[in-house]
Amino acid sequence: MKKISLNTQIILGSLAGILLGLWFAGLGQESNITQGGLYIAGLIGTLFIDLLRMVLIPLVFTSIIVGVANLRAHRQMNRVWQGTLGFFVLTMGLALLLGLTAANWLQPGGGLQLAMFQDSLQNFQATQMSLAEFFAHFLHSLFQNPIAALAQGNVLAVVVFALLLGIALVIGGERYRNILVLMQEFLELILMLVGWIMRLAPFGIMALLLQLVATQDTGLLNTLIKFVAIVMGTTILHGLVVLPLILYLTTGMTPIKFWRGAREALITALATSSSAATLPVTLRCAEQHLHVKRDIAGFVIPLGTTMNMDGTALYEAVAALFIANLVGVELSLMQQLIVFVTAMLAAMGAPGIPSAGMVTMVVVLQAVGLPAEAIAILLPVDRLLDTVRTMVNVEGDMVGSLVVQKWTHRE
DSSP states (O other), X not given: OOOOOHHHHHHHHHHHHHHHHHXXXXXXXXXXHHHHHHHHHHHHHHHHHHXXXXXXXXXXXXXXXXXXXXXXXXXXXHHHHHHHHHHHHHHHHHHHHHHHHHHHHHOTTTXXXXXXXXXXHHTOOOOOOOHHHHHHHHHHHHSOOHHHHHHHTOHHHHHHHHHHXXXXXXXXXXXXXXXXXXXXXXXXXXXXXXXXXXXXXXXHHHHHHHHHHHTOOHHHHHHXXXXXXXXXXXXXHIIIIIHHHHHHHHHOOOHHHHHHHHHHHHHHHHHHOOHHHHHHHHHHIIIIISOXXXXXXXXXXXXXXXXXXXXXXXXXXXXXXXXXXXXXXXXXXXXXXXXXXXXXXXXXXXGGSTTHHHHHHHXXXXXXXXXXXXXXXXXXXXXXXXXXXXXXXXXXXXXXXXXXXXXXXXX
């Protein structure tokens, strides 16, 4: 009898999680069956995410060092840097343009009254931070004690330290050859652990999707349905059309072939709502299924996890216009340009600070004079929207690695 592939197991687990979640939601939160099911799902889902986070920092650290060292050895580093940063800025810019266009056209929030959300506003304390303060905090977060960054799971600081260490290993040459070999072997060990963890993926993803579906507040979703529909629609459009089109025009790879190779990572991103937690799976898909060279994938994807946030930037831009409509403020073209730039910078800097999503949203609102407390309105639907934007963020990282590989190796 033919063994069911991991991809098929993950898809079956996802469907089972959604169906069980709908069943529990129908039974109600007070049901003993629902409470018991959610408790067990919470244990399984937390275990799966904790296992991914366990290997996250060692994987980022070793893959960046090995990737940089090998790229520098082949004199490809400049082209990789240029291609990576160029791709990040291009795709985030396109995502923002798509989100702002849809929000201006469809005007989400225009028919709602802010008074209906007073309870949320009264119980929420926004973290105030100006754009200048945010930028200073972002720069500070880049360079930290590497031991503390490794212990605290600060991905951005780990990436920066690993980049510098990788460059130093190359400049040191043969003198530090043994350290580079050790890092390469350590990376192989971590990837072996990732393979073991992925055997639990169908159950972990099932548990996470079950919790998501069973605990959503459908009443509030109905109230904010237009905003939710615009954010999800534009984000999915970016993921289904814009990114695959860039990939096809650049590399000739068809969307079907890409999605077949990337689906493990995309489903994991949907379930976990975390680009960082999904990183081990993303690297695995890029290298094993999409055939991105380890040097390229090990550099582009960890960097993209912290800087390439198409879905997040789009969400923050649409949310800014939504809140402006709620409070009756019409943003001028110049103010929308400020939203465009601020949302891009804030999305790139998000992983460097605590409570990243909320603080960066506050930065975008304050840049155009909107009330920061209004993000309390978004909190109840943020978890649902986060699933889709994280999936598109992860897709962007994998597309980026393929595009950069093509750009780097062209004659």
